[in-house]
Amino acid sequence: MQIRKLIDQRFTWSWLNKFGPFLALLLVFGFFVTLNAKIATATALEIIMQQSVIVGIAALGMTMVIITGGIDLSAGSNIAMSSVVIALLLDRLGIPPIYAAFTGILSGLFWGFVNGMLITRLRLVPFIVTLGTLLIVRGAAKGLANNMPITVGETWLSNLLAALPAGNKWLLFPAGAWLMIALAALVSLLLQDTRIGRHIFAVGSNEQTARLCGIAVGRIKLFVFTLGGAFAGLAGVMLLSYQEQGDPAGAVGMELDIIAAVVIGGGSLSGGEGSVVGSLIGAIIMTVIRTGCQLNGWPTWVTQLVTGVVIVVAVAVDNLRHRKAE
Amino acid sequence: MPRLFYVLLAIVLLFMACQQQSSNQITIAVIPKGTTAPFWNAVKAGAIQAAQELGVKMLWMGPELEDNRQQQIALVDNQVMNQVSGIVLAPLDENALRRPVRSAVDRGIPVVIMDSGLKDAEDIYSSFVATDNYLAGKLAAEHMGEILEGKGRIVVLRYLEGSASTDKRENGFMEGLKAFPAMKIISDEQYGGPTKAKAQQVSENIIMRFRNDTGDAGFDGAFCPNGAMTYGMLQALKRSRLLEKVRIIGIDADPALVTALENREVAGLVVQNPIKIGYQSVKTMFQVLQGQNVEKRIDTGVVFISPDDLAKPDIKELIYPDLDKWLSQY
Amino acid sequence: MVEPILTPPRFEMRAIHKRFGATIALDNVNFRVHPGMVHALVGENGAGKSTLMKILAGAYKPDSGRMFIDGIPFSPKNPMDARAKGIGMIYQELSLARHLTVAENIFLGREPVRWGCLDQKKMLCLATEALKMLGHGDISPNVKTALLSVSEKQIVEIARSLAAGCRVLVFDEPTSSLGQKDVLRLFELINRLKGQGLAVVYISHFLEEIRQVADNVTVLRDGAVTGTSPVKDISDESIINMMVGKKVSELYPRTTHNTGEIVLSVKGLSGSRLPRDTGLEIRKGEILGIFGLVGAGRTEFARILFGLDPVKSGSIKIGCFSGPYAPKNRWAQGVGYLSENRKEEGLAVQLSIADNITLSRLKNMGPWHIILQERQNKKADKWISVMNITCQHAQQKVSHLSGGNQQKVALARLLHHDVDILLLDEPTKGIDVASKAKIYEILSDLTTQNKSIMLISSYPPELLGICDRIAVMCKGKIVKVKSVREWENHQLMLAATGQRETACKSEN
Secondary structure, eight states, X not given: OHHHHHHHHHHHHHHHHHHHHHHHHHHHHHHHHHHOGGGGSHHHHHHHHHHHHHHHHHHHHHHHHHHTTOOOTTHHHHHHHHHHHHHHIIIIIOOOHHHHXXXXXXXXXXXXXXXXXXXXXXXXXXXXXXXXXXXXXXXXXXXXXXXXXXXXXXOGGGGGGSOOOGGGGGGOSOHHHHHHHHHHHHHHHHHHHSHHHHHHHHHHHOHHHHHHTTOOHHHHHHHHHHHHHHHHHHHHHHXXXXXXXXXXXXXXXXXXXXXXXXXXXXXXXXXXXXOHHHHHHHHHHHHHHHHHHHHTTOOHHHHHHHHHHHHHHHHHHHHHHHHHHO | OHHHHHHHHHHHXXXXXXXXXXXSSOEEEEEOSOSSSHHHHHHHHHHHHHHHHHTOEEEEOOXXXXXXXXXXXXXXXXXXXXXXXXXXXXXXXXXXTHHHHHHHHHTTOOEEEESSOOTTOTTTSSEEEEOOHHHHHHHHHHHHHHHTTTEEEEEEOBOOTTOHHHHHHHHHHHHHGGGOTEEEEEEXXXXXXXXXXXXXXXXXXXHHHHOOTTSOOSOSEEEESSXXXXXXXXXXXXXXXXXXXXXXXXXXXOHHHHHHHHTTSSSEEEEEOHHHHHHXXXXXXXXXXXXXXXXXXXXXXXXXXXXXGGGSHHHHHHHSOOHHHXXXXX | OOOOOOSOOSEEEEEEEEEETTEEEEEEEEEEEOTTOEEEEEXXXXXXXXXXXXXXXXXXXXXXXXXXXXXEEOOOSSHHHHHHTTEEXXXXXXXXXXXXBHHHHHTTTOOOEETTEEOHHHHHHHHHHHHHHTTOTTSOTTSBGGGSOHHHHHHHHHHHHHHTTOSEEEEESTTTTOOHHHHHHHHHHHXXXXXXXXXXXXXXXXXXXXXXXXXXXXXXXXXXXXXEEEGGGSOHXXXXXXXXXXXXXXXXOOOOOOOXXXXXXXXXXXXXXXXXXXXXXXXXXXXXXXXOOTTSSHHHXXXXXXXXXXXXXXXXXXXXXXXXXXXXXXXXXXEEEEOSOIIIIIOXXXXXXXXXXXXXXXXXXXXXXXXXXXXXXXXXXXXHHHTTOOOSOTTSBGGGSOHHHHHHHHHHHHHHHTOSEEEEEXXXXXXXXXXXXXXXXXXXXXXXXXXXXXXXXSXXXXXXXXXXXXEEEEXXXXXXXXXXXXXXXXXXXXXXXXXXXXXXXXXX
């Protein structure tokens, strides 16, 4: 009998574990729907998804980094850098958009690799390393762009995050949002169903054990930081698409939004936990809050306050869940 | 005795700092609000121009971000330690910078304030060189009324909480609009935030709030108190395909906005004269250092530019200034 | 003491030497284990057991000497290498990835893969099989290990070592956090493993356990082997003699203490988890021992007394002060607490000896709250000589000291503060014999100055040696308090475990 109770308990909490963020999203969304039904229209949903893409894509990478117990504070700068690189290539060199976008992703990947190398080779703490690269990359982006945003002409890149044209409403979301969802599925597969995914969790859960079991801890960390950088690079593509500028001052402080998305989605800053789907939902929750508040004409301070409360509640529930589960 | 060593070292360093008297050359430190925005590059160009004409040395250093008060305070304090001849400052915060400015003046270093005001400090600084932001907002309101023929619904996209210059523009605009009883401000509570992408998102949400199914935006005019807000609103309207329905009037210009003005995507821009701000501030500081009397308040003026004005030569000079000529000399 | 050679040894260490700086950790150690045998390794803390095991596990390299597995020379480059070559370690602090499931933990690093993806089905299947083989088919391979009990975690660790193909399995104090029932199940399991031809090394200092489970025993003292023998041929007495090197009575200064009025009285005290509704009295000038198993709530009890953890109900009265208080107030009331967790909690290891000793009382170190180093050093020097702390100078970093000397520094802080009631949590854990003797001597001296001491310990001889009274704690409750003359070693164990069983049952 006791055993069954235990199993029940395990079941309930693991269920909450999986669907907690989704439940929170429904709750927040439902709350705003009762206030203003406009948020439930197709246009509003499209805008919400579109506004979640930049943070969401970067959160895919950040989730992996956070699962290994690391953190990447340079993500915001990395996004800006990528947008500047692409804008320069498009505007100054006239390179085709596809190659420019690819180079932007490579720029993100490169900075992620630099983070990873500094952390694994020099055995530095991720927080400090990325605090440094936050400034380095931001400075480099400003230097590269000569302190000025670079405006790019309209290319198909701009359509990644543009409102859907009237005839294409059946797509529901802009291409960038679908790309985000597809990548989330891929990363989820990577984390859940491949060896490297298990190793990422193991490193964050218990680094010593992972090492003892023959996992190349350094290589795993290098991998997640590099891939995380690449996702930041892709988020930079999205920023460029959205703003139609390569902006060296763009995405300032966005790393905190990204981290918040991961945490709302059930990620633990001490490692070992986190889910890609959760992080996406976290990003969407934050957008829903902002959109909802602004649709009702609530002043900006209310938006910030509500977002803050949701973050704290998410972490508190998470903590409670852990204590119950053990 | 490592502690004793550190104490001695500190004393020696302090002593050296005090001894580091600049030679006869006048050094003027110019501290802007930020270093990224094109606006500040223009101010810098003006400052360089004045410094060259007057034969003084100009130091240009600003905080990374336009909301980093601590960094700006530290910059002012450092310049005081550096024993510069005078400081030209564009305060990020009308209160927080008062203490460092006072301590600079107490140590015999005069301060000229530019661009944004410093509250309750008229007796401390030597002069205040700036656009009259309130008048700029009012000017925008007059033209908004004119363009929309005295009627319509207006959105004000504010910039950042606590930014004095943009607050004044917003207030000036709202005050000026009272002259048109048939015009109504339907939203003035949203702040766009520090980045363009954020301003764009906020604009999208405002549009979503007011738009209706007939394909109408639900408002006729938008006022944006600085370049980033104007760009964000422009992008949001463009991507919602509502650009033809809404007239945007913004303050400040940058290349992207001037292009938009050319394409008539923006109805008009109120432009300050940042080069003049930089130039006049350094010049005023020079006069102060020479012991001349200067005016307590120097207005550098604003101009409203409509798409039709772009061809005028004086306007051209104002919006396509040859900054590189000066910037390359710093 | 030569054992009959039945089969060639599975694992052998020959003439292992290891020194750290000036201290010789291992001196000419020979050690061999045969397949299908359980070989116990005993010795006091600091005798060199852990160094020996770290060499075996590949964490340290010996300075000289050779090792063999099945006759093949074995010199692991690192723990991973040792594991790959067949050494499985089951540590005291279990090393599982708590966020992963049982199956994932068992196959960590060697997950079965099919077409680039994990073969979840195969993994579950193999894990279930492995657990069944260990007689623990009841553990679900799908559950996260964070949800398992300590004994279940241990099983998973064993399964992992077996899955890695280990030939020598080392248990390091495996029963320290298990209940009686789980201990028996573990012994069953060890016998089963033995039957499968594994060589098992069993580290413990519980002689009864060794009698139950081991075939041979090797005793270490001060880094050298003092004897190896089949367990059945040797008496407890002689094992202890080999371990301690001198008669037990010599270690403990036996003085009669004049105990006075009650200085600390606890009634019906409960914390948020432990302790549960318990009471105790401590008198002036006495040493009160507290015995109990790990997890009985002894540390929690001391922490609550010192105000580190919140009081849920009940009363604490110290002298004339009562009610819950914070550590700051406790210091002011003349109570000092020595944490069991020396490195993380007890000491600021990156600071100097002088800083650590004077940390809680930095008054009178100079004018205007300035701390003059000379004065601080003078104070510290006094305690360095009183406590016989081996160090270069008072400004040396505590992290550079040996465990015993670190513990003396921690204790010196309480003495410097001149507290009247000392709450000591395992003050002799993991330190060398000489330091132990010194600490016992100081504690004894303190009682003559009318100080009161509450001594938490897991080591019965120590309690029996120096305490006036001993209280036994079980499941968060003090179950028996008697004068030391009325206690015997096995009674302590009985009191600590006997009721634990029933308590466990009632809880499930």
